[in-house]
Amino acid sequence: MSGAPAPSTSSAVAVRVEDLGMVYPGGVRALEGVDLEVRDGEFLAVLGLSGSGKSTLLRCINRLVNPTEGKVWIFGDEITALSGGDLRSVRRRVAMIFQQFNLVRRHTVLNNVLSGSLGRARLLPSLMLTFPQSERDRARANLARVGLEDRASSRADALSGGQQQRVAVARALMQEPRLILADEPVASLDPALRHSVMRHIEALNREEGLTVICSLHDIDLVERYATRLVALRAGRVVWEGLPQQFDRTTFKEIYGEDAEPASNTGF
């Protein structure tokens, strides 16, 4: 392992990952012995080839998949030891943004945003798709933040990819999260639209101090938005450092000798 240690700020630890390992049923090993500490307010970018375990790492943090080894703490709660209502109440503070947006395509944009408040909604009304006026106001406000207030009553699948991802950001905001996990949030968007989504995530990080863990594969985006990087290769952390320390040698180390940076603006 090379690179510098994490910045020596004294802020609290947001996420701690200890000796995390994941073997999928069927025997594919996705993660092995991952140790990680993410400080409150960091924007941590996770790098690596597809299949290197980035997605699995993010999904282990909020337990969308259950790691087979190791422990994860989120703001002091050991999420790997929780189940049922306790697990859900930790998840409420952790929003997730997905590569494929994962909106409920047949629901309205507003309903999709409101689904971010399901964790604290009352069960029966929420099953009837009824939400209190206060939540509806909040949902509209969050839609306005991502610039989509006029699309509230459109069906989600009527929106373009970039707009859908912004709805997903608004859904994440509904959770009033302290941590955002973003799994390749702009990989399925037109390159020209990537910053429109990344800027919103950046604003949450810079202006509201939310911790962000974001897997990315575009080096330009990493250098522009991240405050720290970790790189995975074959399920292991192979490099950890600051964006300024990332260079051609590190790139080869992470992506292999045959790899070339997709754009030459980064170096």
Place this chain on the structure above:
Amino acid sequence: MAAGWRKGLARLQSIGIDAVLIATLILMVELLVVAFSGRRGATGLLLTAEQILDLLNYVWAAVAGIILAGSWNLFYRTLGASPGRALVRGVPEWESELEWTQTLRGWFTAIFIEFTFFAGWLITELDLYDFLTKFGKAADIVRGLAHPSASVLHEGLVLLVQTIFLAFMATAFAIPVAFVLAFPSARNLTRGTFLSRTAYTVSRTFMNFVRAVEPLVWALIFISWVGIGPFAGVLALWVHSVAALTKLYSEQIESIDTGPMDAITATGAGTLQVLRFGVVPQVVPPFLSFTIYRWDINVRMSTIIGFVGGGGIGYILKPRVDLGEWGEVGTLVLLIAGTVWLMDIISAKIRERIV
């Protein structure tokens, strides 16, 4: 150790398959020999297919099959791979280039298929002569059907309405039950806990059992339960529809995009909320389409259910068939055919719109 054990099991498997195939071929040959030997039974008549099947030497065929299969598998280097070996371990490399006529396996398969047709012809007692020369009796029926009588039209129309509603009620009552059962019957939703895996096994087993029993049998059960009449028919079709719809619904659930489920789970929502937001919106349109199709099937099935006393138009069709009143039968058949045809068109149109 494990490898050797697995190899032995594979060898046993291929011998087993070959033994069954060879024994079956031997029995089919024996069947043909007996049939063409002109042997007569105790009554002096030629043997029927059932009697011949009863005469065959099953034990000897099995013994011969096992011995021949064993030797073929033992000497597969000279004889070429047997069908069982080819199935279990794949066609060996040195044979992959050969035409079927160049291998024993090819000839065996060809002869086996030939004899399946010969034996099938005899066992099902196909008789081209009867088929071509004895149309006379059936001509009455066809003539009757072609000249529908108006005398039964009124009663027929009334019962046709009953048939349609019978099918409708059975389908409608089946929807909520199938909807609830579909979730525990979907593999992708029941991988998590021991409880959910048990629910999957129980509901799948139960549904397969219910579906395996013919609606006709359900009708008989419900007729002795609630008496002859359309209610028994509704219940019979209901039970069958629940099973059929559960299967269709759960297969639809198994093919959903799990992304929205992940997203809703990640918000800290509970299981019911995840199903409501992550699953239900994706499956309701196809569910509607299946349900309308099911109603269509139930209209057709209720005719047969009526035959045994389950109400609807089939109920008055049966006595007229028994009495040979072919004109009236013709009227009823035309009514049914017209309805089925109409329902088919309507349901196709609606399904087109929904999906």
